[in-house]
Amino acid sequence: MKKYLILGTALAGLTGAASAQQVNVVSWGGAYSASQVEAYNKPFTEATGITVNMIDSDDPAIPLKAQVEAGNVTADVFDLDHAGAVRMCDEGAAIQIDAADLPAAPDGTAAVDDFIPGALTDCAVGNIVWGTVIAYDTTKFPDGAPQTAADFFDTAQFPGKRGLPPSAKRTLSLALVADGVAPDQVLETLATPEGVDRAFAKLDTIKRDIVWWEAGAQPPQLLADGEVTMTTVYNGRIFDAIVAEGKPFGIIWDGQYMEMNLFVIAEGAPNPEQALEYVKFATDTQQLAEQARYISYGPTRKSSLPLVGTYKDDKTQMADHMPNSEQHMAGAVMDDPEFWADHDIELTERLRSWLSQN
Structure with missing residues (x-):
């Protein structure tokens, strides 16, 4: 059984009738979005049946702000830099996310104690450091x-x-x-x-x-x-x-x-429940470690770093390339x-x- 199925209990309410459900994620494109597709989106869809639609943007904070101000929000989850996440929360463009709802580390450590400092805010959950x-x-x-x-x-x-x-x-x-x-x-x-x-x-x-x-x-x-x-x-x-x-x-x-990137959920998101489950899934210990297989950005959970393995070439040890590895901090x-x-x-x-x- 694959690791991401440990979230089955939390996702059970969405699985089953999920075939018609979707979540729209706005990210930065290129190799970064590609790494999210492999580490987050594909296993999330496999575990839940929920389709993930990726939308590229030069700066996802711009369409988030525009959609909320226009009262026409078409995307759900936005990947923002740290300053953008704080600003969008302050402006009421992102909903609050309770850290208590996020999955604990494999050893039971609560998410609030497992994420690195600054990775959890009132409205955002960190995914990478770079x-x-x-x-x-x-x-x-x-x-x-x-x-x-x-x-x-x-x-x-x-x-x-x-x-x-x-x-x-x-x-x-x-x-x-x-x-x-x-x-x-x-x-x-x-x-x-x-x-x-x-x-x-x-x-x-x-x-x-x-x-x-x-x-x-x-x-x-x-x-x-x-x-x-x-x-x-x-x-x-x-x-x-x-x-x-x-x-x-x-x-x-x-x-x-x-610096750090974080996920936020738009105020007025069309699929808020699916969006929250996506954020919870993507920022689980294993999924954050899995992203490092595709790009050399570090996971925001302490419990993820020991699980970082090799690059997609199956030979390059990615721990040596993590910005937040002990030797680089x-x-x-x-x-x-x-x-x-x-x-x-x-x-x-x-x-x-x-x-x-x-």
């Missing part, structure tokens, strides 16, 4: 590869252009870690004028060597084309380049900026939506001003 990391071209450093965030800013020992996004939270945070600020003190430091000045002073040291990127597909291409020797990049993107495409790239986890800066709600506008304006100066 990081913005540093990647480098291994062929460019025959005398020794870079290993730390500080090395990213050392163009004397590690020559070449650097790729960065014009993102205040990711770029300023990396600058502070490189300048010696402990990862758990980065946001506290950025909350002070002195800390902001310190971050920009560090960026000044490589300003003439920066190549700015906007879309997630750009950094691996910048490395492949030789336009940069090091760049920040989403960890899933660089994993694909290394494992799936065989590119000679390496990853530095020090100074990674770790020491140098990680964790995203804080509340902090950025207070500081994003001012720090983004400061970054734009800095970019416009010679």
Whole structure:
């Protein structure tokens, strides 16, 4: 009997007459949505008979907000970034989800104690964590590869252009870690004028060597084309380049900026009961671990990490590629939506001003 059938009791009310039932899920497309289809949707349909319709969006918070404001909600579950989930809940676009309704861990640990900090909010349930990391071209450093965030800013020992996004939270945070600020003190430091000045002073040291990127597909291409020797990049993107495409790239986890995606259910969802059962099923311990077979994003449950196995190639051990694995957490800066709600506008304006100066 397959693992996901342990939820049979909870799903019994939906099974049987489920053939005409469905749930509509809005996610981000590409390899990410594909991983959800394999890890969540197919087994959910097999266990319940409920059809899952996937809908792609560049940012699922946008159609969620538009549908709720128009009073014409056509989708049920939306996969949002952390800030978007908090914002949609505050605006009344997402319904509340009681953590007590979520399945416990296999050892009986309640969901509220099993999910990592920040993964459960009033209206959202976390599914993945992902990081913005540093990647480098291994062929460019025959005398020794870079290993730390500080090395990213050392163009004397590690020559070449650097790729960065014009993102205040990711770029300023990396600058502070490189300048010696402990990862758990980065946001506290950025909350002070002195800390902001310190971050920009560090960026000044490589300003003439920066190549700015906007879309997630750009950094691996910048490395492949030789336009940069090091760049920040989403960890899933660089994993694909290394494992799936065989590119000679390496990853530095020090100074990674770790973020989270969460599921919400729309206010006025056409299939609210099926939507809740889908969220409960998808964020079960086993299903979150199963997603890591298809993409290198970490599960939000503590009980899921020990169950992470190999990539779909049946040889690459995915535990080594999880952003929230123990060995990668020491140098990680964790995203804080509340902090950025207070500081994003001012720090983004400061970054734009800095970019416009010679």
